[in-house]
Amino acid sequence: MSTTPTHLAPQFDDAEQQQLAATLGMWAFLATEVLFFGGMFAGYGVYRAWYPPTWADASRHLDLLLGTVNTAVLLTSSLTVALAVHAAQTGSRKGVVRNLSLTILFGAAFLGVKAYEYWHKWHEHHVPGATFEWHEASPSGPAELFFSFYFVMTGFHALHMVIGLGILAWLIVQARRDRFDAEYYTPVEMTGLYWHFVDIVWVFLFPLLYLIDRT
Amino acid sequence: MSNRNYLNANYNVWSWFFTTDHKRVAILYLISITVFFLVGGAAAVLFRLELMTPEGDLVLPETYNRLFTLHGIVMIFFFLIPAVPAVFGNFLLPMMIGARDLAFPKLNLASWYLYSLSGLFGVWVILTGGVDTGWTFYTPYSTTYGNTSVLSAAIAAFIAGFSSILTALNFLVTTHTMRAPGMTWFRLPLFVWAHYAMSLVVLLGTPVLAIAIALVGIERAFHVGIFDPKLGGDPLLFQHLFWFYSHPAVYIMVLPAMGVISELITCFARKKIFGYTFIAFSSLAIAVLGFLVWGHHMFVSGQSMYAGFVFSFLSMLVAVPSAVKVFNWTATLYKGSVIWNTPMLYALGFIGLFTMGGLTGLFLATLGVDVHVHDTYFVVAHFHYIMVGGSLMAYLGALHFWWPKMTGRLYPEGWGRISAILIFFGFNLTFFPQFVLGYLGMPRRYHVYPEEWQILNVMSSAGASILGVGYLLPLGYLVWSLRYGRRSGKNPWRASGLEWEAESPPITHNFHKTPIVTGDVYDYDPTEPVELETEKHPEKVTVQ
Numbered sequence: 001m002s003t004t005p006t007h008l009a010p011q012f013d014d015a016e017q018q019q020l021a022a023t024l025g026m027w028a029f030l031a032t033e034v035l036f037f038g039g040m041f042a043g044y045g046v047y048r049a050w051y052p053p054t055w056a057d058a059s060r061h062l063d064l065l066l067g068t069v070n071t072a073v074l075l076t077s078s079l080t081v082a083l084a085v086h087a088a089q090t091g092s093r094k095g096v097v098r099n100l101s102l103t104i105l106f107g108a109a110f111l112g113v114k115a116y117e118y119w120h121k122w123h124e125h126h127v128p129g130a131t132f133e134w135h136e137a138s139p140s141g142p143a144e145l146f147f148s149f150y151f152v153m154t155g156f157h158a159l160h161m162v163i164g165l166g167i168l169a170w171l172i173v174q175a176r177r178d179r180f181d182a183e184y185y186t187p188v189e190m191t192g193l194y195w196h197f198v199d200i201v202w203v204f205l206f207p208l209l210y211l212i213d214r215t
Numbered sequence: 216m217s218n219r220n221y222l223n224a225n226y227n228v229w230s231w232f233f234t235t236d237h238k239r240v241a242i243l244y245l246i247s248i249t250v251f252f253l254v255g256g257a258a259a260v261l262f263r264l265e266l267m268t269p270e271g272d273l274v275l276p277e278t279y280n281r282l283f284t285l286h287g288i289v290m291i292f293f294f295l296i297p298a299v300p301a302v303f304g305n306f307l308l309p310m311m312i313g314a315r316d317l318a319f320p321k322l323n324l325a326s327w328y329l330y331s332l333s334g335l336f337g338v339w340v341i342l343t344g345g346v347d348t349g350w351t352f353y354t355p356y357s358t359t360y361g362n363t364s365v366l367s368a369a370i371a372a373f374i375a376g377f378s379s380i381l382t383a384l385n386f387l388v389t390t391h392t393m394r395a396p397g398m399t400w401f402r403l404p405l406f407v408w409a410h411y412a413m414s415l416v417v418l419l420g421t422p423v424l425a426i427a428i429a430l431v432g433i434e435r436a437f438h439v440g441i442f443d444p445k446l447g448g449d450p451l452l453f454q455h456l457f458w459f460y461s462h463p464a465v466y467i468m469v470l471p472a473m474g475v476i477s478e479l480i481t482c483f484a485r486k487k488i489f490g491y492t493f494i495a496f497s498s499l500a501i502a503v504l505g506f507l508v509w510g511h512h513m514f515v516s517g518q519s520m521y522a523g524f525v526f527s528f529l530s531m532l533v534a535v536p537s538a539v540k541v542f543n544w545t546a547t548l549y550k551g552s553v554i555w556n557t558p559m560l561y562a563l564g565f566i567g568l569f570t571m572g573g574l575t576g577l578f579l580a581t582l583g584v585d586v587h588v589h590d591t592y593f594v595v596a597h598f599h600y601i602m603v604g605g606s607l608m609a610y611l612g613a614l615h616f617w618w619p620k621m622t623g624r625l626y627p628e629g630w631g632r633i634s635a636i637l638i639f640f641g642f643n644l645t646f647f648p649q650f651v652l653g654y655l656g657m658p659r660r661y662h663v664y665p666e667e668w669q670i671l672n673v674m675s676s677a678g679a680s681i682l683g684v685g686y687l688l689p690l691g692y693l694v695w696s697l698r699y700g701r702r703s704g705k706n707p708w709r710a711s712g713l714e715w716e717a718e719s720p721p722i723t724h725n726f727h728k729t730p731i732v733t734g735d736v737y738d739y740d741p742t743e744p745v746e747l748e749t750e751k752h753p754e755k756v757t758v759q
């Protein structure tokens with residue numbers, strides 16, 4: 001594997017070493033991300049085990065249709081980001097730009113739907129805090145806990161998506177300036193990994209939050 | 216050979232603030248860490264003065280709470296956790312494996328900015344608004360009842376976490392991918408193994424602390440009730456998440472220190488380290504086992520008796536790899552040809568104090584004894600023996616050992632020994648009485664106490680003042696040596712290791728030519744006579 005010297009940072013001996021370092025670094029970073037979300041999943045697990053009926057009740061107040069649509073949208077964005085990486089590998093600048101743009105589009109659509117869901121929860125007084133109201137037979141406290149987890153977990157997930165969208169936009173600028181070719185496309189590949197990770201988090205969040213009582 | 220090195224390569228201020236050279240980042244860290252150490256130390260001076268008398272006469276109770284919180288947060292998050300890795304790991308890890316720099320130099324610089332900004336923000340918050348939760352941020356006090364700037368302090372700690380994650384990420388990747396030709400895993404200096412193990416702990420532990428304090432912050436800011444018992448939430452969940460990081464955090468502080476000690480002991484015993492593989496793998500064992508013992512902080516919190524039993528057993532188990540290291544260092548000394556200079560005094564001090572800390576840790580890991588001494592000065596003394604007697608001693612030992620490499624100057628050996636001895640005695644006088652106080656039942660974090668405990672508290676404060684002098688001395692003579700110290704050659708200690716093959720101070724890319732490693736690490740011979748540069752008569756030194 002050879003590359004034009006401009007892509008090779010001075011601390012590396014060759015492109016292969018640089019690529020290896022970037023890949024390992026990204027995976028190590030994703031491991032820390034797993035632990036970050038892991039803390040929330042652990043808390044979720046504890047409370048769901050303590051308050052199963054209330055959490056099932058609360059889960060039914062989430063919009064299953066919108067959740068499903070969003071899952072489909074996000075999985076499609078994983079496909080387009082994979083296509084972008086493929087386009088980079090084959091040296092197609094157009095393909096990179098097109099697929100990254102599509103990924104941004106799907107990501108933004110997801111966030112839009114999410115924002116609507118948040119607004120709806122606010123409207124129904126299901127946002128935890130002073131305005132929270134609960135009119136079911138089950139106790140209000142644990143229901144508020146459920147919505148706390150719902151907002152915190154999907155909120156951190158959305159934050160990761162916003163950061164991802166920023167990186168994708170930056171990649172498009174770089175791609176248009178012809179910074180990538182078939183020899184060097186590490187940033188595209190690494191961003192792809194990150195984006196897949198964010199999708200996988202959602203793949204866990206969706207059943208855990210939306211489908212508690214729908215098995 | 217030209218006189219260009221990493222220090223004088225460019226005198227422009229911006230060449231420091233935008234540097235990506237791992238050695239310059241290490242120097243930046245050295246400066247900011249020293250500042251935070253002085254801030255944390257100043258808080259300790261104030262509350263040790265307060266504790267001279269049984270009454271609360273110097274500061275208000277609220278101020279006292281803020282002082283120990285300031286001391287804890289600054290010393291742990293902004294001194295001990297970054298101290299050895301961010302200064303010496305940054306400086307030495309690439310050199311020890313024969314690399315030109317870390318894998319991600321820009322991230323390395325970013326970690327310094329995150330660290331310094333979060334540190335300054337944290338100190339500013341604590342000084343203006345004040346935080347009185349202790350460094351542990353326990354819920355529900357931190358989320359619901361405390362009315363100090365908990366949210367801002369939590370943000371500062373959260374950002375500081377990013378800084379250590381970036382450092383650890385760099386070390387992990389660099390060790391894996393950038394070793395020089397011939398530098399196999401089992402030729403790596405034990406310093407590198409220790410930093411590798413530390414990096415694993417940082418990468419897997421820090422995000423859990425991050426989410427724990429983020430949840431505290433969110434709960435405070437938006438009144439959602441994740442840990443709120445009123446809603447059926449569990450304040451203990453916070454303690455679980457917090458200690459899942461904060462027990463391993465002890466190993467973040469102590470593993471790199473152990474790496475330093477391995478280097479110092481073998482060099483100044485002039486003997487190949489005893490049991491290289493055991494020391495290397497005990498670092499990994501500590502990293503793994505360290506994640507399974509957090510519950511020993513919660514023996515009296517109402518966690519299940521069976522959980523307490525398991526955590527107690529596992530805490531005993533984690534003492535084994537630490538003991539393996541201590542035995543191996545001692546065995547290295549056996550039949551070595553020991554040189555009693557400053558770094559070695561620190562290393563020997565480390566072994567003694569760390570052993571004391573470790574053994575009293577076993578008392579605390581024992582369920583029944585812990586019930587008696589929980590939240591007393593016994594615990595305070597124990598963790599200071601580990602963190603100050605251990606990590607800080609190693610930090611100072613490293614500072615003296617690699618000072619000639621970092622600055623090209625030798626420090627004054629006589630002053631070095633005096634301060635090392637002062638620190639050792641001052642430390643013991645400060646903290647040994649606290650074991651007794653704790654056993655007698657004096658609780659931690661109180662600013663008044665019954666009169667019969669005054670004598671022990673006065674002893675402790677007297678020790679602290681000796682300790683303070685011991686810490687200020689190096690600050691003075693090391694700065695002095697920058698200008699007036701004798702110039703050091705490449706290898707003033709006749710030590711083995713790639714960093715000693717580079718110039719002192721090294722050139723920007725460390726080596727003139729990428730080194731090729733052909734032999735084993737720690738090639739020392741105790742029978743061979745050796746003359747260190749610090750022992751030479753000034754006249755005899757030939758300028759190189």
Ligand SMILES: [Cu+2]
Pocket residue numbers: 461462465508509511512
């Ligand atoms: Cu612990």
